[in-house]
Amino acid sequence: MKGRDFALLTDLYELTMMQGYYETGAYNRKVVFDLFYRKNPSGNGFAITAGLQQAIEYLDGLHFTEEDIAYLESLNLFSEDFIDYLRSFRFTGEVYAVPEGTIVFPHEPLMRIKAPIIEAQLIETALLNIINHQSLIATKASRVVHAAQGDPVLEFGLRRAQGPDAGTVGARAAVIGGCVATSNVLTGKLYDVPVKGTHAHSWVMSFPDELTAFRTYANLFPDACILLVDTYNTLKSGVPHAIQVFDEMKAAGTLPEKGYGIRLDSGDLAYLSKRARQMLDEAGYPNAVISASSDLDENLITSLKLQGATITLWGVGTKLITSDDCPAFGGVYKLAAEETESGDFEPKIKLSNNVEKVTNPGIKKIIRIYDKKTGKIKADLLALEEEEFTEDSDLYIYDTNAKWKSMQLPAGSFTLRELLVPIFVDGKLVYECPKAMDIQAYCNREKDTLWEEQKRLKNPDIVPVDLSDKLSAMKLKLIEAATMI
């Protein structure tokens, strides 16, 4: 997002509300907003956060250009004073966030913004857009990678992504979620991520025959020779021609130890892969890779694995890059606290007929509790910022809505970690973003903090996210006060 003029990447109502705050004179009153989500996408047991780097780039460069100002003036909606204020607008607030690649759960603040209300309001839409999108794709990628059971998964979706950003930062998020590489060269350049790809049907079609096409490709790229075998007839023409070319490479001494093979892009992948494996093995190429790509997702990969398909490299496009079964991550941005005249922060709540939609008030932190012996997550605790917890005392936690779901954790049996880390302090960036591949490595370690049952793709076991006593009591009090209105 660096260098892009995104001050207007916002909903109009943010600007009308900003003018409202400006005109009423209360625009510098500080507020706290939480960015959180309510439901894991695709029925997953958790989500993976992503997009923080782009959110930071957005906030760090945020200003209204002369063009932006001229456009806003043309709308005849805003006062001259307010427009003048926008000319020198900068983000001066504080941001805490969960680092990218972290396992997170519903109702946890992924970002916590403390800023003058006029600033906090403007940034709502863009932050949601960026974090929602990348967290969605990182989570979907982790599902696909989980289904592949250790086989490498390549992200191939640029052509079906919802626009250039969806393809480009989407591929970045897919890598964070576990894809080993992407086909998108721009993502490779921007985020230092491995890029992969060989050839398309058009390559084969542009030669007089398939054999010549394969042979030419093998001459040019002997070290990355994955031949697409389904342009005419996979088993009658494609695989035999590939074998013939491997024979020629072997004779010429150009066949590598590994990294060569075939790609299936249509047809019955279970059957075709098994037959192709047999043909390649019989020809003396047990190392030849069988890769596949054809509207794959975690369900199809699971099914192919169950059927004994011999595919060991998965190219996943459309359904990953759009998160086909669940194309939106429902992140929201809700007011949690507001500065009073005295400078304290007063907690705020939003009610709803739907219990799940009632917000958690106050300035909060997330305490992750790990089992000391296994390193697995026991539970997360949402607590007020000023609360202190220690590994040296027993800890009792419980589900506010179902108090019988509780845990007594003896001192010494657990370790604690705060998930929210400082990103901006007084508008100054204090955080250095790791590189995408380092985030992937961190995310892989994060996945190890869950049990297999929690990573299951269907009906996973759910990690508890409980509220501290104090937060729980504050929430109840505010609900009672609000329902008196």
Added chain:
Amino acid sequence: MKGRDFALLTDLYELTMMQGYYETGAYNRKVVFDLFYRKNPSGNGFAITAGLQQAIEYLDGLHFTEEDIAYLESLNLFSEDFIDYLRSFRFTGEVYAVPEGTIVFPHEPLMRIKAPIIEAQLIETALLNIINHQSLIATKASRVVHAAQGDPVLEFGLRRAQGPDAGTVGARAAVIGGCVATSNVLTGKLYDVPVKGTHAHSWVMSFPDELTAFRTYANLFPDACILLVDTYNTLKSGVPHAIQVFDEMKAAGTLPEKGYGIRLDSGDLAYLSKRARQMLDEAGYPNAVISASSDLDENLITSLKLQGATITLWGVGTKLITSDDCPAFGGVYKLAAEETESGDFEPKIKLSNNVEKVTNPGIKKIIRIYDKKTGKIKADLLALEEEEFTEDSDLYIYDTNAKWKSMQLPAGSFTLRELLVPIFVDGKLVYECPKAMDIQAYCNREKDTLWEEQKRLKNPDIVPVDLSDKLSAMKLKLIEAATMI
């Protein structure tokens, strides 16, 4: 896409194939690629093309920056000669395309590229990305707008869109498909599209009470005073407070004739809207608008209409901007012809076990046949570029796969129109893009060329797309030749 460095917005295999063509010396051989799709999204009876302006901006500015070159060198995949070639790369080809906002059907080339193979290959991925995305959203928007039966539909999806582009050009596409405005201010600025929006729950929560929040808003924006009434309790608090504020505006003489009202964002919209209508009418505000927004899509709007909901302004977010039920438009880019040594073009075909996936060979055009009396589409005809058709002779068309599905059209009973228009000639742009709102107006006229049965959201009647005799015969011959291999 103007000013963005998108030469690397491509799949790696495009570049490896380009190097392949470069090394084999055949890279300047011209080819023809068709960009088409195979299936209408969301079970619709047609699609609406969009994205051409951004595709043009991409092609027009296409070049490799020094940064791009340095990155490609760092991959150790490409030869020095080829990299040198890329330094002066420009698109020099010919592009024909269907104008944005046009009703189109499966298998019709939305774009036809004739260019040296090395150029035509590079641009595949970005063109597909851009056209797929915007055509998807334009088509989804037209479904939502159709369900609203003439009520205005606002696009509100930026915060849930798949990244900034998806939100911004996505909103442009939504407007092309029929949304009257967007909440996305950047889209407003970039594409001269109306922007709309009032306030959020956080506005209400940031005041001591709802009434003060409403009153303040009404003072600031009396001409666009749509009050969000569901922060605390819609019928007990929100609507009565809104009425109280309208009373105060009336007394002060600031209440406009129309353009004021309420917004419902949660709960049972059918029930709440009916009760709110009654309350507003009884209070003397029959002109007050009831707008709604809450995970709406064409199905929910249809259902609310059937239930007698009194909503007349629809804010549609997540499910439109992601095309929730069908988040990808399956556009593909297939080789259709190739220059021979003699300079002629030889038609090319791609076979598949799936009949629907066999491509249409040759350099083609799309002839749209209208009924002269009604102005409705009778059928589309895919024909070879050199074929001539006239309105002065009878026309007989038929479905190649089901010859009994035929039409005899007497001379004088129909009019003809070619859908593909020149965009680039010899790399020079020869087309001027209309503005988004003009494309919307054109698209509305396009919708009038369909019968209601064809616009139906479920199981619509399908407009026939037939092949000309010549194209049909060519296709059959190529299939026969290919299956001999």
